[in-house]
Amino acid sequence: MPDELDVLERHPKTSEPGELMRPHNMTCFGCGPESPHGLHLEMYAGEGFSVDAKMPVQQWMEGGPGVIHGGILSSAFDDVMGMTPRLIGPAAVTAHLQVDFLQPIPVGKTLHLHAEILGKQRRKIYVEGVAHLGDPDRPVARANGLFVQIDVRAHFADHVENSAKAAEYLGGKPQL
Numbered sequence: 001m002p003d004e005l006d007v008l009e010r011h012p013k014t015s016e017p018g019e020l021m022r023p024h025n026m027t028c029f030g031c032g033p034e035s036p037h038g039l040h041l042e043m044y045a046g047e048g049f050s051v052d053a054k055m056p057v058q059q060w061m062e063g064g065p066g067v068i069h070g071g072i073l074s075s076a077f078d079d080v081m082g083m084t085p086r087l088i089g090p091a092a093v094t095a096h097l098q099v100d101f102l103q104p105i106p107v108g109k110t111l112h113l114h115a116e117i118l119g120k121q122r123r124k125i126y127v128e129g130v131a132h133l134g135d136p137d138r139p140v141a142r143a144n145g146l147f148v149q150i151d152v153r154a155h156f157a158d159h160v161e162n163s164a165k166a167a168e169y170l171g172g173k174p175q176l
């Protein structure tokens with residue numbers, strides 16, 4: 001992370017601490033309630049510049065016998081960490097994501113995910129993530145990511161016709 005950082009301020013219209021946050025997109029693999037095969041994460045704004053979510057580790061998420069697949073864990077981090085930019089302003093997309101897998105994560109447990117903005121420079125937002133199984137002092141995974149703020153309309157303009165919600169987006173709704 002660079003030394004010279006911008007001052008962080010919560011966006012006046014962002015969710016209050018404890019409030020459920022709006023999904024990125026209703027069919028987002030991470031947080032979309034209408035995603036047919038998604039994680040269906042519910043994200044809650046935290047204090048400061050943080051977001052929290054809980055994810056029951058279900059059988060279909062299995063990688064090695066009885067434990068979560070690394071890609072599912074990475075997806076969960078990506079989405080929870082990718083929600084933090086909403087706390088300070090425009091949406092941002094993942095440019096870089098790095099995950100440390102510290103412990104096997106068993107099927108049947110509930111994974112607690114916490115993401116926090118470490119700093120921002122211009123459009124770059126540096127975010128860390130941590131996951132545990134109920135005891136915050138015993139993390140089972142950590143992540144670091146760089147998210148870059150975008151102009152949502154311009155960024156998705158060439159792709160929105162491929163969305164499951166294309167008709168609504170092309171009709172001007174819903175807002176991302």
Ligand SMILES: CCCCCCCC(=O)SCCNC(=O)CCNC(=O)[C@H](O)C(C)(C)COP(=O)(O)OP(=O)(O)OC[C@H]1O[C@@H](n2cnc3c(N)ncnc32)[C@H](O)[C@@H]1OP(=O)(O)O
Nearest residue numbers: 024078079082091092093094095096122123124146148176
């Ligand atoms: C609506 C939001 C949905 C969010 C869903 C949850 C999160 C996701 O899963 S997003 C999906 C996965 N991500 C993507 O598809 C993004 C694909 N990548 C891109 O579109 C582009 O590379 C993008 C937008 C990240 C950057 O491109 P662009 O807008 O041209 O910016 P660019 O000028 O290259 O970079 C901006 C800054 O970021 C830095 N940067 C960009 N990529 C990286 C990288 N991988 N590593 C380090 N720095 C980087 C640049 O150096 C530059 O820094 P500085 O301000 O110091 O000059």
